[in-house]
Amino acid sequence: MKYFLLTIWFGFLLHSAPLAQAEEMRLAVTTSFHNSGLSKLLLPKIKRDTGIDVHLLVVGTGQALKLGRAGDVDAILVHSRLAEDAFIADGFAPYRREIMYNDFVLVGPETDPANIQNATSAAQAFERIWKTKSPFVSRGDNSGTHLKEMALWASMSSDTSSFTPDWYRAAGAGMGATLNTASAMNAYVMSDRASWLKFANKGALKLHYSGDPVLFNQYAYLPVSDDKHPHVQGAVARKLENWLVGSVAQNLIGNYTINGQHLFTPNGQ
Amino acid sequence: MVSDLLPVTAKGAVVRKGGKTILGPIDLAISGKGTTIVMGPNGSGKTTLLRLLHGLDRARDGSVSWNGAREDAHAAQAFIFQTPKMMRRSVLDNIAYPLRVRGASRKQARIKAEDWATRIGLGDALNRDAQALSGGERQKLALARALVTEPAILFLDEPTTNLDGGSTREIEDILSQALDTGTRLIMATHDIGQARRLADEVIFIHRGTMSAHQRATAFFEAPASQSAAAYLRGDIVE
Amino acid sequence: MNDLWRGLSEAVRLIVSLDAALIEIVLRSLQVTVSAVLIASLIGLPLGALIAVNRFRFRRATIALLNALMGLPPVVVGLIVYILLSRSGPFGVLGLLFTPTAMIIAQVIIITPLIASIAHQAIRDLWAEYHDLLISLNTTKRQRMATLIWDSRRSLLTASLAGFGRAIGEVGAIMIVGGNIDHVTRVLTTAIALETGKGDFGLALGLGFILIALAIVINLTIHTISQTERGGRW
Numbered sequence: 182m183k184y185f186l187l188t189i190w191f192g193f194l195l196h197s198a199p200l201a202q203a204e205e206m207r208l209a210v211t212t213s214f215h216n217s218g219l220s221k222l223l224l225p226k227i228k229r230d231t232g233i234d235v236h237l238l239v240v241g242t243g244q245a246l247k248l249g250r251a252g253d254v255d256a257i258l259v260h261s262r263l264a265e266d267a268f269i270a271d272g273f274a275p276y277r278r279e280i281m282y283n284d285f286v287l288v289g290p291e292t293d294p295a296n297i298q299n300a301t302s303a304a305q306a307f308e309r310i311w312k313t314k315s316p317f318v319s320r321g322d323n324s325g326t327h328l329k330e331m332a333l334w335a336s337m338s339s340d341t342s343s344f345t346p347d348w349y350r351a352a353g354a355g356m357g358a359t360l361n362t363a364s365a366m367n368a369y370v371m372s373d374r375a376s377w378l379k380f381a382n383k384g385a386l387k388l389h390y391s392g393d394p395v396l397f398n399q400y401a402y403l404p405v406s407d408d409k410h411p412h413v414q415g416a417v418a419r420k421l422e423n424w425l426v427g428s429v430a431q432n433l434i435g436n437y438t439i440n441g442q443h444l445f446t447p448n449g450q
Numbered sequence: 451m452v453s454d455l456l457p458v459t460a461k462g463a464v465v466r467k468g469g470k471t472i473l474g475p476i477d478l479a480i481s482g483k484g485t486t487i488v489m490g491p492n493g494s495g496k497t498t499l500l501r502l503l504h505g506l507d508r509a510r511d512g513s514v515s516w517n518g519a520r521e522d523a524h525a526a527q528a529f530i531f532q533t534p535k536m537m538r539r540s541v542l543d544n545i546a547y548p549l550r551v552r553g554a555s556r557k558q559a560r561i562k563a564e565d566w567a568t569r570i571g572l573g574d575a576l577n578r579d580a581q582a583l584s585g586g587e588r589q590k591l592a593l594a595r596a597l598v599t600e601p602a603i604l605f606l607d608e609p610t611t612n613l614d615g616g617s618t619r620e621i622e623d624i625l626s627q628a629l630d631t632g633t634r635l636i637m638a639t640h641d642i643g644q645a646r647r648l649a650d651e652v653i654f655i656h657r658g659t660m661s662a663h664q665r666a667t668a669f670f671e672a673p674a675s676q677s678a679a680a681y682l683r684g685d686i687v688e
Numbered sequence: 689m690n691d692l693w694r695g696l697s698e699a700v701r702l703i704v705s706l707d708a709a710l711i712e713i714v715l716r717s718l719q720v721t722v723s724a725v726l727i728a729s730l731i732g733l734p735l736g737a738l739i740a741v742n743r744f745r746f747r748r749a750t751i752a753l754l755n756a757l758m759g760l761p762p763v764v765v766g767l768i769v770y771i772l773l774s775r776s777g778p779f780g781v782l783g784l785l786f787t788p789t790a791m792i793i794a795q796v797i798i799i800t801p802l803i804a805s806i807a808h809q810a811i812r813d814l815w816a817e818y819h820d821l822l823i824s825l826n827t828t829k830r831q832r833m834a835t836l837i838w839d840s841r842r843s844l845l846t847a848s849l850a851g852f853g854r855a856i857g858e859v860g861a862i863m864i865v866g867g868n869i870d871h872v873t874r875v876l877t878t879a880i881a882l883e884t885g886k887g888d889f890g891l892a893l894g895l896g897f898i899l900i901a902l903a904i905v906i907n908l909t910i911h912t913i914s915q916t917e918r919g920g921r922w
């Protein structure tokens with residue numbers, strides 16, 4: 182009886198082992214990209230057009246870069262220009278290829294206590310939140326979104342480490358969870374537009390500010406250097422790259438909507 | 451076979467536990483055939499003496515030696531504990547266990563175990579959980595489990611304490627059959643009648659020391675110590 | 689409170705509709721965790737017996753270490769396994785990172801101390817009971833360990849089930865070493881973490897209820913098969 186069960190078990194293990202026939206590659210993408218739902222649309226099309234099975238690792242930007250450096254993925258799709266340039270400078274990717282961009286939006290309590298809705302720039306909006314010490318929830322996880330937020334605070338020469346937790350809360354969580362936190366605390370929060378729309382506003386938050394070009398969020402695809410890591414699937418990664426900047430993918434990206442709103446602007450070439 | 455292992459000699463053997471001496475120093479030699487009965491009041495050290503000879507308790511001072519290697523001697527012995535230890539197994543598997551340990555096949559061991567269980571009067575309880583047996587049934591099982599390996603030397607620590615007259619009789623019959631096949635018995639008992647029936651020689655322990663070691667006839671006629679004489683008279687001996 | 693109801697109805701919907709994606713991740717959860725429990729039991733049970741029966745020099749230290757390892761945060765285990773299995777790590781050439789095998793390895797490390805520790809306690813108690821008998825019967829160390837393991841199998845089953853409970857609900861380590869890749873390494877717990885991250889608490893809770901139900905069903909099944917409550921003597 183016991184042996185019988187064990188046999189079944191190992192049969193089950195063998196059966197469920199992946200059949201490694203199709204081309205496979207690992208792609209680390211940021212949480213915000215995955216949460217937009219775009220990957221659900223693209224993956225089957227990639228399979229159909231190129232035959233590649235893309236294994237998505239959905240992680241923060243910091244971890245995506247780390248995975249790339251270690252050679253544990255074949256390519257990364259991230260949105261943090263400074264970090265990307267350093268990644269290339271260190272030789273972990275030969276280049277970066279821009280695919281598309283979306284933008285960040287500032288969301289906050291319905292009453293907009295800091296009055297950011299008629300701010301003239303993102304910097305001014307941030308300054309008003311800071312001056313009024315209105316509650317603000319930060320991702321606080323070194324993600325691309327977090328880095329962007331820090332850059333904006335820095336532009337008005339405010340050091341976030343001097344912010345007191347009575348109004349500035351670092352959630353240390355993904356975008357969805359951070360939006361939930363902000364909603365629960367009725368606080369301001371900076372989110373990528375896709376996550377905000379997907380979040381479908383479960384509380385009483387409202388989009389108050391968007392449109393400043395500094396809030397644009399450029400996604401780039403970086404194939405991991407196969408000089409640095411010879412086992413990396415360089416050819417497959419390039420095949421995917423060419424597909425992503427091709428007309429099929431660019432049209433899919435441009436036409437992707439949530440609740441009738443466009444999320445991404447394709448700019449791959 | 452017995453003559454291979456005997457005599458067993460203790461020289462100044464002392465057992466200490468919990469910081470105090472509970473037995474010894476003991477000087478003694480056991481040889482020949484038959485049954486050695488160990489008597490003495492409660493707490494005098496009978497169990498400890500048997501355990502010392504069997505090798506379960508070590509002599510802190512002095513020594514116990516068998517005629518031959520200690521390991522070989524130990525392997526040819528069996529021990530029936532004062533409170534029989536039941537394994538969490540069926541009656542059959544309890545009796546078969548010593549044979550399995552000695553490398554017998556499961557099937558052979560069970561055949562032999564079943565035979566012994568029947569002889570001991572547990573034939574109807576083969577598949578019962580040994581831990582659910584009564585006190586007397588446990589003692590019977592322990593006897594079967596000891597005899598199944600046909601030991602050259604069998605230690606018995608008050609094996610019939612929980613048994614009624616009939617069962618005691620059955621056990622004594624089985625013991626005399628074992629004696630006939632050459633098994634040497636070393637047995638502690640409180641039952642003076644049983645001692646008279648079975649003993650070839652008697653060891654009397656009092657307060658951790660051996661106060662008499664005599665042939666049975668001599669012991670019951672003229673015990674070599676005051677305490678033994680008092681004990682046989684039924685006086686309270688401490 | 690609203691989310692709780694939504695979670696419950698999500699769970700019912702997923703189960704009633706026999707959602708294909710759900711079945712896939714449930715099966716993968718079981719595959720990973722049951723494998724890990726089998727392997728961890730093969731290591732942990734004899735280890736527990738070894739520590740219970742043998743007096744060796746670092747015995748106390750080993751027990752203390754086992755107890756300490758029981759409280760090891762899974763994330764730390766995940767990180768260590770990640771670093772070892774990473775392409776840049778010592779076992780990188782095996783290419784095990786982000787596979788179910790890597791998840792099994794991490795879970796084995798997490799639950800082996802737990803299983804060994806519970807096994808040690810159970811076997812130590814039985815050893816106290818059997819000590820004189822087994823010594824008297826001239827058993828070898830191997831035979832003692834085998835006997836003790838066999839005769840305490842019910843308590844050991846509890847040890848393994850405790851390991852199962854810890855492993856099936858674990859997310860920190862397998863998230864790191866498995867990567868939560870859809871159709872490859874996504875299991876119930878990582879899916880829950882993912883949905884939570886997206887802010888979809890209803891679906892996350894639904895999956896959570898299914899996880900609880902699964903754990904209960906498995907425990908009940910094992911106990912029924914082994915008849916532990918009916919005083920069976922298996």
Ligand SMILES: Nc1ncnc2c1ncn2[C@@H]1O[C@H](COP(=O)(O)OP(=O)(O)OP(=O)(O)O)[C@@H](O)[C@H]1O
Pocket residue numbers: 467468472490491492493494495496497498499532
């Ligand atoms: N582990 C121990 N630590 C301390 N004292 C012990 C230990 N084991 C036995 N003793 C003591 O040693 C003495 C002798 O014990 P032993 O069991 O040999 O007596 P006994 O003659 O078999 O008595 P009984 O007729 O009651 O079975 C007793 O006083 C007992 O309390």
Ligand SMILES: [Mg+2]
Pocket residue numbers: 496497498532607
């Ligand atoms: Mg006694």
